[in-house]
Amino acid sequence: MPRSIALTGTLRGDRETDLAANAVGRVVETFVERGAEVKKGDLLARLDVRAAALSAAEAQANAALTRAQEETAKRECERYRALLESGAISGVEHDRIADQCRSAPLSVAAASARARAAAQSVGDGQIRAPFDGVVAERFVDVGEYVRQDSRVVALVSKGAPRLRFTVPEASLAAVKTGGALTFTVPAYPGRSFAGTVRWVGAAVREATRDLVAEAEVQDPDGALRPGMFASVALATAEAPSPVVPRSAIVPRDGRAHLFAVVDHRLEERVVQTGVEKGDVVAVLRGVRAGEAIVINPSEALQNGQAVE
Template sequence: MPRPALIILAALCATSAAPASAATSVEVSLVQAQSLPRRAELSGQLSAARHAELSPRLSGVVERIVVDAGARVEAGDRLLKLDDRLARLSLSSAEAAARAATVRLADAQRMEEEGAPLAAKGLLPASQLDSLRAAREVAQAEAHERGAEAALLREQLNRHWLTAPFDGVVVERQVDMGEWVQASDAVLTLVSDAELRFDARAPQEWYGRIDPGAPIRLHIDGREAAVENATVAAEVPASDTASRSFLLRLAVPAQTPALLPGASGRVELGLRGDRRAIAVPREALVSYPDGGRAVWVAVDEGSGPVARSLRVQLDPAISDPAMVLDGLEGGERVIIRGQTRLRDGEPLTIAAER
């Protein structure tokens, strides 16, 4: 055979063998669709179920302050006292009058008891016995009145003390000794940290869709560990006309160390209705400089499998495998090995399939 013919034949053989030698060997994984619970995140803040601006029950001058900001108190503890000198004097006078009325009642009862036998024997007119009974009833009524007046003044004396209505922490003191306060003035702020709640505003479209049985994770700013066991306490059925949202309230169990009312945070919770997602091994993901993600898939196109790049949207929750929400349909062969230098449309050789 002439030499030029040999050269042409060798070139043709080299050309026909080129596609086979250029095919890239890869490993693939067959991915399928599955249901993914819907998760949502909201911002909010902790608040105390009991938060009171305490006011004295009487007006007067502050004589004594027992607690200051930061003090932990129990229900019934005395917190602040008003000047009660005039009240003590009034009570002393009322108690003396009540004792005198009691003595007069005892004397009236004695006279009635002595007159009854004499009237029965005809030695005392019946009209005089009636007068003795009337005098005893008047004395009895007067003793009751004086006793009630003393009890009233005793209660007023007790009301010069301001007591704690529940267990909690004093977070603010608004007055000082010697100040005149009205019965409506707030003098101390008391907050209970034993029963907390987390309030967040949720979009009105979520009303009735929050799943109380789904796990709830509460993250408080400045605290590393998430708060577990929070529960949905209420979905207030009233939408804010400006923000088109409703109040979602969570009940927060007691924590150690204690949580601070007023602290901000965020809550992760579940919504009714699952999403369709594709589970993809994380080694298949490719990152782009703009923050986007993609995967390479092996697609059969006549002459054999070729590489195709597909942009995907991932579920924000970190998981392995990753959950693709958009970009895949399910049933694709995703490349998990050998995809680092692929070009779109490059021929492939499937070395292994999971």
């Protein structure tokens, strides 16, 4: 099984974001609490945007006015063109009106852009989820005044998190994309989780002389949470170590158990597992090479039970 080096890391959501208000106003409603599951587009909070709504209505009216003025300018241009062709006006007079005709579409475009921006300000008063996820934190309550950069909600995506860890400069040769690792978290003593290195930083950080890498992790029962501290074992080379079939491991109370056979009796042990490879898993602590163990133990087995 692989030899490894010890590192530390932190679990992060596959997608994490602190949603900003992107608008100015007072919070009038909140729709989520910490731990709430949301879908993309769900409304999280709403601001008082009455002033923005008035500005939007004014901008829309101005846009409508400039469009009407453009139509009037077009008719004037047609009339002055006919007058010029009949010799009733000079070319200078015609050119003055023609300049107004050319500027009218620009005025319409500018007014329409202001109307869209004003409408966007109204829409920004509704803070919505940008992706499916879980609310990690809500930073505002009804009545609070927020600005464009005010944090409203922290949102993390559902599913297995990523493991972000640091590698000292002296150990950079050990980390490669596709490399295997295992890690433990304080919440589940004795239980080991597996992962695969997927992203490796391009440069060493000068201040800390280390490199940041991330791994995809396996979390089939959803036990892991973003923010958890992790003790990481990054595989570096092959080395002998005790291995057992995966079917011998019994997860119980957040720990890995197995039954060893000692002097014709069962001995239930809490073990620390390591890297998995195929159908076997390394055991870092709790069993020695050569010991007899029970494969596919039934729930009826008990510690101290006699066996032949």
